Amino acid sequence: QALADYDRAIELDPNLDFVYANREQALAALESGAAVEATIAPSATPQPTQAATEVVATEEPTLEPTAVVTEAPTQQPTAVVTEETPTREAEIITLDELVVPTVEATPVQAEIIPLDELVVPTVEATPEVTAYDYAVQGDAAYHSGQYAEAIEAYTAALELVPDYDYVLTWRGHAYHYSGDQQTALDDFNRAIELDPSNSDSYHGRGLSYYEMQDYDSALQDYSTTIELTPDAWYAFLNRGLVYQIQGDDVAAIDDFTRTLEISPDFTMANAQRADSYFALGDYESAVSDYQTALDADPQNMEAALGLGNTYVQLGDNEQAISAFDRVLDIDPADADARYDRAFAYLYLEDYESAVADFDVVIEAQPDNADAYYNRGFALSELGEPRDAISDYNRTIELVPDFAGAYLSRGIEYIEFAGSDEGNREIVAADFLQWIRLTTGSSIDDMDATEFAMIMTAGDSYTFEMTQGLEMRFGIEGEIGQQVSIEVNAAQDSSADPIFVLIGPDGDAITADDDSGIGDAETLNAAVREFELPENGRYMLVVSHAGGGSYGEVKVKVLP
Structure with a gap:
């Protein structure tokens, strides 16, 4: 039977050398009665190839209050685990032991198919998807900002290899940017357990702690990142942001400086360092850094806004307005830039321009108490006390503890002395509230x-x-008695005295600041020949207004 099969194989394909060899062995076996071990045809099954050992994945840098930046991750080598297929050793049976069952044959007419018409079926092998493959898919989605798809691919990788620390790290980053900080922390914690030397995991966990406002933990993780990767400029930058929030601007400047030493072209660090210089009052250095950031990116509105405010502090309000104009050219709806420009106009005593800018701000931000307050000041300077009082009223409605609004409204009421709006009790009540709020x-x-x-x-x-x-x-006073009171600052004093007289019943009945009743040049306060409304003990409360709070003050009750 074997010889018949070999003959048929040769008939179908005369070029199969191993068939001829097996046929010769079969003939020899028939002559000698020995067992035969056939030569197996070579397999067409492809052998597994080792997967690539490294994938470089980069993370898109992102900045938070301002600016959060991430590093370029490097994928760890992925081990490809293959399962050995057990082989069974062939059992040799001699021809004389071979039992061939007999079957009643039914003659069948064989169909001869020419070789050129012979169709050999082919089977395509479906390659197995490995954890490494899913990790690569996750990286591609991550770098495209498709964080949900990245999480799905990374999760598939972890189902195959649960302790794949690289994937845990970058799934954590994907969760971070998706806003799920707690799940991100879980992934980072597990990745750190598996590989305590992976700085990417510490930095990612620091990012999530930052978003959760756990700044101490974020600071610790950024510091660990720097210990493990001393040139991690992104960790220096983000640690600097934490130092800013904690009020340590000196340390923040050191970190931003180190960022620029490692990555000189990352001028966002200049803008951040400028913010810290501004906070420390080093306005010249702040101007230099803001300008560097703007030279690199003329569309950097935050840097332009910071530059304008720095010029305001330096007293260069024309330059400040130019910087604010730059922001508004890019975004005319930027209410912050318009508010700050209005402030610069106030310093230049261009009150009409200030009012125009405050009008736009209030239209966009109808609950902006500061805008109402400062527009009220500008209107007062333009000789519009009624409109100024209206703005101060709105300020107090929005912020009942806005001390300056009470003081300013009281001063405006003095402009109406003798009219219904300007009686002394209203002024006294507002000044007393100012003193309460500023002294506690x-x-x-x-x-x-x-x-x-x-x-x-x-x-x-x-x-x-x-x-x-x-x-x-x-x-001590009696009904109808007239009293005159002066509260004067010494010649070398910067104090701006204010006082309120409170009646025996506890109501404020008269008051004064430096509104012209006293000596306006020295900011003194006074009332003349005020008639007491009842018998009893009155209380005179003396404090300072907004013009100055230090220096020698003398209180006098005139004879």
């Missing part, structure tokens, strides 16, 4: 008050004014 004093319980002095006509009292200080004096 309640000034409510007359009986529990300890006076610095009980004063009568002709008495005086001198003290040193400091920030947040208020002094209380008692004055």
